[in-house]
Amino acid sequence: MAYELHYWPTxxxxxxxxxxxxxxxxxxxxxxxxxxxxxxxxxxxxxxxxEDRTQTQPPFAPPFLKDGDVLVGQTALILQYLAPTLKLxxxxxxxxxxxxxIQLTIADMVAEAHDTHHPVGSxxxxxxxxxxxxxxxxxxxxxxxxxxxxxxxEILARNPAxxxxxxxxxxxxxxLSLFQMIEGLRYAFPNAAQRALARTPAVVALHDRVxxxxxxxxxxxxERRLPFNxxxxxRRYPELDVDPG
Amino acid sequence: MAYELHYWPTxxxxxxxxxxxxxxxxxxxxxxxxxxxxxxxxxxxxxxxxEDRTQTQPPFAPPFLKDGDVLVGQTALILQYLAPTLKLxxxxxxxxxxxxxIQLTIADMVAEAHDTHHPVGSxxxxxxxxxxxxxxxxxxxxxxxxxxxxxxxEILARNPAxxxxxxxxxxxxxxLSLFQMIEGLRYAFPNAAQRALARTPAVVALHDRVxxxxxxxxxxxxERRLPFNxxxxxRRYPELDVDPG
Numbered sequence: 001m002a003y004e005l006h007y008w009p010t011x012x013x014x015x016x017x018x019x020x021x022x023x024x025x026x027x028x029x030x031x032x033x034x035x036x037x038x039x040x041x042x043x044x045x046x047x048x049x050x051e052d053r054t055q056t057q058p059p060f061a062p063p064f065l066k067d068g069d070v071l072v073g074q075t076a077l078i079l080q081y082l083a084p085t086l087k088l089x090x091x092x093x094x095x096x097x098x099x100x101x102i103q104l105t106i107a108d109m110v111a112e113a114h115d116t117h118h119p120v121g122s123x124x125x126x127x128x129x130x131x132x133x134x135x136x137x138x139x140x141x142x143x144x145x146x147x148x149x150x151x152x153x154e155i156l157a158r159n160p161a162x163x164x165x166x167x168x169x170x171x172x173x174x175x176l177s178l179f180q181m182i183e184g185l186r187y188a189f190p191n192a193a194q195r196a197l198a199r200t201p202a203v204v205a206l207h208d209r210v211x212x213x214x215x216x217x218x219x220x221x222x223e224r225r226l227p228f229n230x231x232x233x234x235r236r237y238p239e240l241d242v243d244p245g
Numbered sequence: 246m247a248y249e250l251h252y253w254p255t256x257x258x259x260x261x262x263x264x265x266x267x268x269x270x271x272x273x274x275x276x277x278x279x280x281x282x283x284x285x286x287x288x289x290x291x292x293x294x295x296e297d298r299t300q301t302q303p304p305f306a307p308p309f310l311k312d313g314d315v316l317v318g319q320t321a322l323i324l325q326y327l328a329p330t331l332k333l334x335x336x337x338x339x340x341x342x343x344x345x346x347i348q349l350t351i352a353d354m355v356a357e358a359h360d361t362h363h364p365v366g367s368x369x370x371x372x373x374x375x376x377x378x379x380x381x382x383x384x385x386x387x388x389x390x391x392x393x394x395x396x397x398x399e400i401l402a403r404n405p406a407x408x409x410x411x412x413x414x415x416x417x418x419x420x421l422s423l424f425q426m427i428e429g430l431r432y433a434f435p436n437a438a439q440r441a442l443a444r445t446p447a448v449v450a451l452h453d454r455v456x457x458x459x460x461x462x463x464x465x466x467x468e469r470r471l472p473f474n475x476x477x478x479x480r481r482y483p484e485l486d487v488d489p490g
Contacts, residue, residue, distance in 0.1 A: 121384030
């Protein structure tokens with residue numbers, strides 16, 4: 001039976017990390033909120049699922065995955081849940097824990113990237129927190145972005161199986177998420193990302209290998225891949241792409 | 246062999262969620278950075294471990310747990326890793342996924358609570374971001390804090406085994422973390438937390454039951470329990486305890 005992914009229909013956002021895993025594995029899934037309302041899908045279906053008071057394990061927020069009668073929320077957990085079935089994680093318990101540790105660190109960086117345009121709070125518009133956003137973005141571009149990317153470069157260099165993957169010698173969901181994180185950083189902070197990525201060649205090479213995976217490449221060319229926009233996590237506000245130099 | 250917990254020695258911070266699980270389970274552990282330097286412990290031992298370039302799975306930041314030759318970072322993952330051994334999670338895979346989903350949602354709230362005093366960035370002092378902090382705290386106290394607490398109240402109400410635990414009919418690491426989150430909120434935002442908790446009696450009752458667990462109560466009375474302070478995640482800056490009313 002096809003997985004049901006529930007996420008906001010107009011943005012890549014956190015749901016994109018799950019979409020990428022499902023697409024890279026060629027797994028059957030329905031992107032529920034992007035379906036037709038007269039087919040029982042669309043945004044109302046997502047909201048119905050969230051507001052279903054008979055649901056004993058209700059997610060706090062999208063994205064969440066419906067797998068039969070199992071409902072799983074929290075992006076990194078959805079990936080951890082799917083990975084063994086999708087063959088996007090190694091078999092050993094130790095490798096699985098390490099993969100999830102990397103995924104949770106990617107999630108931390110994604111949250112910090114989001115907060116550059118919403119440092120005061122998600123319920124306010126960017127336009128209502130621009131001075132705060134500029135200060136936060138300056139800090140992010142100068143300090144946090146390079147620090148995270150250096151860590152990913154370092155763990156690739158230390159991978160005993162070589163720098164072609166984050167964990168061992170095979171593709172994992174963390175590799176896919178790293179690709180998406182780089183895509184987002186290049187969209188939101190073209191200059192700051194370029195400067196930082198110039199010093200992390202192994203990260204860039206991994207990004208490029210993921211982009212070239214046949215299923216991923218086909219997905220990126222398809223209309224299923226939403227473009228980045230200014231409602232998602234990664235937003236291009238040129239004033240926030242700060243040159244710390 | 247005793248677990249080695251590596252975390253900053255002067256704050257509860259994120260490490261406290263791990264300390265609580267180890268203490269509640271009566272598990273042997275060394276709080277490395279709080280040990281004596283002449284015994285090879287103390288902060289230098291933590292830093293040595295972080296800077297060990299032979300470590301192929303280096304954590305991005307503390308806390309991290311050393312279990313023999315396994316090194317695990319990311320608070321929620323450390324708890325997920327420890328829980329089966331410490332008997333702090335149910336056996337069924339589905340219950341384990343749900344427990345971790347709750348834990349990751351607690352981690353999200355903890356990060357938002359932290360950002361009330363550091364909305365611009367962690368590398369700057371609170372004193373250098375007070376106006377931004379005030380706006381972020383207003384948003385947090387008025388909107389986010391009640392929204393999160395209502396979700397925890399709701400999942401307690403929907404637990405088929407009853408509202409005494411977050412998952413099923415037994416104590417899990419998520420219950421312990423909920424207790425710590427409430428402790429932190431009451432310390433940092435006494436008024437805002439009081440207002441929100443007045444509407445979440447099941448959350449308060451669970452907090453109180455955890456506090457009364459013999460091992461937890463003994464830990465809280467011991468000198469191993471660090472007091473809250475203004476270097477941790479939860480800080481008492483009275484001006485940030487905003488009454489949205």
